[in-house]
Amino acid sequence: MDWSLIFSNALAAMVGLETVVFALAAIGLNVHFGYTGLLNFGQAAFLAVAGYGLAISVAEFGFSTGAGVAIGLIGAVVLALLLGAPTLRLRADYLAIVTIAAAEIVRLVFRSVSLAEYTGGSDGKGRFSEGFYSINPIPIGRYGLGPLDFDERQTWVLSVGWTLVGLSCLLVFLLMRSPWGRVLKAIREDEDAVRSLGKNVYFYKLQSLVLGGVLGCLAGFMVAWGNTVVQPDNFSTETTFYTYTILILGGAARVLGPVVGAAIFWVLLSLTDNILNQAKNAGYISDAILTGFQVGQVRLMLVGLGLMLLMIFRPQGLLGDRRELALDVR
Amino acid sequence: MTEESSHSMSADLTKADPAVPDRTKAGTPRKDAARQAFAGVEAVPGSAKPDPILIADGVTRRFGGLTAVDVAHVEIQRGSITALIGPNGAGKSTLFNLLTGFDKPDDGTWRFNGASLSGVPSHKVARRGMVRTFQLTKALSRLTVMQNMLLGATGQKGENFLRAIFPMTWRAQEKANTLRAEELLVRFRLDAKRNDFAGTMSGGQRKLLEMARALMVGPEMVMLDEPMAGVNPALTQSLLTHVKSLREEGMTVLFVEHDMDMVRDISDWVLVMAQGKVIAEGPPEQIMANEAVIDAYLGGHHDAPLQDEEQAAPR
Numbered sequence: 001m002d003w004s005l006i007f008s009n010a011l012a013a014m015v016g017l018e019t020v021v022f023a024l025a026a027i028g029l030n031v032h033f034g035y036t037g038l039l040n041f042g043q044a045a046f047l048a049v050a051g052y053g054l055a056i057s058v059a060e061f062g063f064s065t066g067a068g069v070a071i072g073l074i075g076a077v078v079l080a081l082l083l084g085a086p087t088l089r090l091r092a093d094y095l096a097i098v099t100i101a102a103a104e105i106v107r108l109v110f111r112s113v114s115l116a117e118y119t120g121g122s123d124g125k126g127r128f129s130e131g132f133y134s135i136n137p138i139p140i141g142r143y144g145l146g147p148l149d150f151d152e153r154q155t156w157v158l159s160v161g162w163t164l165v166g167l168s169c170l171l172v173f174l175l176m177r178s179p180w181g182r183v184l185k186a187i188r189e190d191e192d193a194v195r196s197l198g199k200n201v202y203f204y205k206l207q208s209l210v211l212g213g214v215l216g217c218l219a220g221f222m223v224a225w226g227n228t229v230v231q232p233d234n235f236s237t238e239t240t241f242y243t244y245t246i247l248i249l250g251g252a253a254r255v256l257g258p259v260v261g262a263a264i265f266w267v268l269l270s271l272t273d274n275i276l277n278q279a280k281n282a283g284y285i286s287d288a289i290l291t292g293f294q295v296g297q298v299r300l301m302l303v304g305l306g307l308m309l310l311m312i313f314r315p316q317g318l319l320g321d322r323r324e325l326a327l328d329v330r
Numbered sequence: 331m332t333e334e335s336s337h338s339m340s341a342d343l344t345k346a347d348p349a350v351p352d353r354t355k356a357g358t359p360r361k362d363a364a365r366q367a368f369a370g371v372e373a374v375p376g377s378a379k380p381d382p383i384l385i386a387d388g389v390t391r392r393f394g395g396l397t398a399v400d401v402a403h404v405e406i407q408r409g410s411i412t413a414l415i416g417p418n419g420a421g422k423s424t425l426f427n428l429l430t431g432f433d434k435p436d437d438g439t440w441r442f443n444g445a446s447l448s449g450v451p452s453h454k455v456a457r458r459g460m461v462r463t464f465q466l467t468k469a470l471s472r473l474t475v476m477q478n479m480l481l482g483a484t485g486q487k488g489e490n491f492l493r494a495i496f497p498m499t500w501r502a503q504e505k506a507n508t509l510r511a512e513e514l515l516v517r518f519r520l521d522a523k524r525n526d527f528a529g530t531m532s533g534g535q536r537k538l539l540e541m542a543r544a545l546m547v548g549p550e551m552v553m554l555d556e557p558m559a560g561v562n563p564a565l566t567q568s569l570l571t572h573v574k575s576l577r578e579e580g581m582t583v584l585f586v587e588h589d590m591d592m593v594r595d596i597s598d599w600v601l602v603m604a605q606g607k608v609i610a611e612g613p614p615e616q617i618m619a620n621e622a623v624i625d626a627y628l629g630g631h632h633d634a635p636l637q638d639e640e641q642a643a644p645r
Contacts, residue, residue, distance in 0.1 A: 174495045179480070179488030179504065186470045186481050192432065193468035193540075197482045198456035198547055199489070207491055324472050324527065 001282055006274040008147030013270035015148065017226040019262045020161035021047075021219045025243045026250070026258030027168045028216030033244075034252035035176060036208040037188030039092055042083070042099030043243050045106040046213040048235035049075040050220030052110050052119065055230045058128035060118055065131030069221060076217035079106075080210040088205040103237060111232035124231030132225045161222045165259060168215050173255045175211075184208055185253070245307060251317030260318055268306060272299035360578045364410040364598040371599075373612030376403035383408040383551055383582050384429070384460075389438030391424055391606075398424045399435070400606040406551075411573065411583040413593045413614070416603035417627050422586045423465055425603070426555050430462045431455040443550070457484060459550035465559060465586070469536040471529030475520055478528050478539055479511035480504070482546025511546060518542045518572065534565035541572060552576055554585035558592060570596055590618065602626065 013019065025043055032038040053072035057063040063071070083102055087094045110119045119125055136156040143155045150158065175181045183204050186194045191201045224230045242265070250261025276295045279285050290298060316322050371377050382405035391399040399421040406412050414422050427433035429440060431452035439448045442460055450458075470478050486507070487493050488500030515521040518538045523531060528539060537557060544552055557573065558566050574596055576583050587593050593600060593614055600617040602610040604626035610617060617623055 171495070174497075175491075178494035178497065179486045179500060180491055180494035182473070182477055182481055183489055185473055185477075189470035189472055190468045192464070193470060194481070195432070195452045196430070196456055196462050196464070196468075197543065198453050198461075198484050199481075200451075200453050211491075 001275075001278045001284075004147070006271065006278065009274050010267045010270045011147055013266040014263045015158060015162070016266065017154075017157060017161065017222065019266045020158065020165060021222050021226070022243060022246050022265065023165050023259045023262035024161075024168060024219035024222060025216050025239070026247045026262055027165070027172060028212040028214070028219070029243050029247050030252060030254075030258050031172065031184075031208055031212035031215060034247060034254070034257070035181065035188060036184045036205060036212075037092070038088075038205060038208060038212075039096035040083075040099045040209070040212065041096050041237075041240055042101075042103030042106075043212075043216050044235040044237065044239040045079060045099070045103035046076050046216035047220035047223060047239065048103075048106050048110060048230075048232070049079050050217030051224040051230040051235070052125065052220075054221055054224050055125040055128045056118055058131060059125055065135075068128065068131075072217055072221060073214060076213045076220075077210055080213035081206070084206045084209040088202055088209070100237065100240075103235070103240060107232050107235050110235075119232075122232060124229045124234075126229040129225050129228040157222070157226050161226070164218050164222070168218065169255055169259065172215075176255065180204075188253075248317055249307065249310065251319035254317070254319040257317060257319045264318070265303075268303050269299060272302045358574075358578060360409065360580070361574075361598070364407070364577065367407055367410065368599055368613060371407075373610075373616060375608045375611055377405070377611060379405040379407040381408045382406060384440065384442050384584075386429065386440035387438060389425070389428055389435050389440060391421075391428055391433065391435045397606050399428060401425060401438070401603075401608055404601065404608055404611075406582060406584055407599060408582050409577065409580060410598040411577050411585070411596055413597035413600045414584060414586045414603065415588070415590075415593060415600060415617075415623075419605075420603040420626075421606040422603055423555055424606075426462060426553055426586065429455075430460060430553060432462075456547055456549075459548070460553065461544045461547045461549035461551070462553040463537075463540045463544055463555055463557065465555040467533065467536040467540050469528040469531065469539055472527055474525050475515070475528055475531070475539060476508070476511060476524045478543050479515065479546055480507055482543045483507040483510070484547055507546075514542045514545055519568070532562075534561040534569070537561055537569060538565075538572070541569075545576075549581060551582040551584065554583065556586050556588070558587060558589060566592070594618065 025047060028046065029040060029043050032040040032043075050072035053075040054065075054068040057071045058065060058068040079102075083095070083099055087098045109115065111122050112119070113121055115121075133153060133156065136152060138152045138156050138159075140152050143150050143152065176185075183194065183199055186199075187201055187204060195201050223234055227234075246261035246265045247258055248261070249265060250257035250259065273295065276285075276290070276299055280290065280292055280295060314320075316324065367380050371379055384406040386401055386404045388403075389399060389401045390397065414425070416422050424433065428435045429447070431447070431450055431454070434449075439446060441447065442455075442458060445458070447455060447458070447460075456462075470481070473481070486500065487503055488497075493499045512521065512524070515524055518541070520535065520538060520542065523535070528536065531539065541552075541554070541557065554573065557569055561569060570592065573583060573585065585597075597614050600611060600614050601608055602617060602620070602623050609626060610620050610622050612620070
């Protein structure tokens with residue numbers, strides 16, 4: 001078994017595109033769920049609206065990359081307002097129902113045959129990322145540190161991605177230590193109490209939904225540029241649930257929780273995948289126990305098992321505070 | 331209550347009052363002032379007060395076929411402590427919810443400081459100076475005691491999204507609020523707990539925190555929904571003192587309570603609700619002896635011997 005390959009793959013997964021994308025999605029979800037207590041089960045929809053907003057406006061209507069990004073951002077804001085305006089006055093469960101349904105609607109609309117002319121249907125939409133790569137200041141070549149090795153395009157995508165992650169974390173950090181963030185956290189604890197103290201809870205929840213949606217939509221841009229194509233199945237409910245897993249793994253309501261969670265999640269998937277595959281190829285595991293096709297499923301089972309153990313022994317997540325979790329919230 | 335009895339009651343009242351305090355305990359200036367304000371007030375449901383801060387008219391709330399609240403007219407005297415009592419299900423908490431904008435009535439109007447509050451959302455009610463607490467205490471568990479307090483401050487610049495990112499725009503105000511919160515915490519003896527999560531505190535301490543937090547809003551009128559419920563006897567005395575001190579600072583207090591000794595001790599005036607209506611009001615001593623009140627709490631025939639048919643019925 002080639003352990004150096006296993007570990008260099010794991011290291012690549014730690015800083016790779018998927019980690020960036022899910023870190024950004026989870027930073028947004030952290031604002032919703034971790035800080036404000038909003039049950040948003042449609043984070044994937046924010047990614048989809050941003051990704052497709054960018055792709056369609058650039059590829060179909062000839063917009064510049066900057067204008068495409070602006071349209072993606074506006075799309076995320078509009079989606080947040082559409083989801084939030086009717087539901088945020090109601091009990092928390094309604095937002096959950098509406099968001100999970102809306103996310104599926106968004107995905108199915110982008111996937112639909114009748115709109116395939118614009119959206120590319122299930123094949124997805126490409127040919128929009130030239131603008132993004134044309135402003136790449138990094139000269140052609142290979143870049144890396146230790147076992148990491150990327151070409152100039154990957155380096156550019158990851159640089160932009162990690163810069164966005166860093167800026168998003170900084171923004172969340174600044175906001176959550178301000179009185180504004182205090183109101184959000186108070187709403188998470190008990191919104192009636194916050195109302196009785198003269199705060200417009202509805203308006204704050206709407207702001208939170210918009211902010212988290214906009215942060216999540218940055219993940220949509222990164223998916224689009226990183227893959228140079230947007231496909232509807234990038235934005236399935238699975239994406240939202242991975243994001244929740246990552247958030248809880250890293251520790252909700254912690255600024256760096258989503259980043260740590262995303263890195264560890266993708267490292268675990270890479271490790272289990274590589275170890276199982278290599279063990280299989282080296283003949284340590286017979287076909288009677290595990291066939292080559294089953295490796296993909298078994299690694300998810302193992303990661304699931306690991307997450308269950310984590311929840312049992314460290315329910316607050318890796319960065320969470322056990323004292324805080326032990327409190328009786330109601 | 332009959333016409334006759336209400337007349338005789340008001341006659342009693344004028345006799346008992348004014349300049350000579352009839353109580354053994356010495357009253358504070360504010361207490362005496364509040365007592366005097368009620369001197370000429372007739373002890374009948376819906377009676378007019380000399381200087382009402384809150385006036386409600388025809389406030390009705392129905393839940394399907396059940397009329398939970400049906401208050402024809404009620405006035406709350408400024409600067410007094412008014413108790414709202416009544417048996418379970420009388421509609422006290424529902425009336426609280428209606429007056430503070432946490433629930434919407436089917437009918438009725440009410441005015442606070444002369445301005446109508448009908449249809450005003452709860453957070454605006456609080457900003458206008460009428461702040462409530464809850465029967466089930468709502469301490470914000472995973473915020474520290476100090477954060478709980480700071481949340482109560484109004485007009486915070488840092489609660490604006492754009493300003494929040496730039497601490498220099500709100501730091502001075504935050505510091506001033508922190509000082510004010512610190513003073514209140516010392517007064518409520520919670521200062522040692524300032525950096526603890528509110529969720530780690532006992533039920534009584536949470537009640538104290540909720541009251542202190544409400545004061546951070548700077549209210550003119552404080553509505554306390556069962557401030558003593560579930561509080562151990564050692565703390566009730568301290569809570570009582572705090573409620574009285576609100577009046578000393580010129581605030582108006584309306585509170586719901588079940589414990590009659592407590593009501594007698596701190597209230598200047600008592601409103602009694604039963605089945606959604608205000609059935610009696612008056613000074614505490616008089617209310618305790620009021621037949622309509624006793625009937626509402628204990629049932630109309632609680633001390634009458636069982637009739638033959640009643641005795642026969644269960645068999």
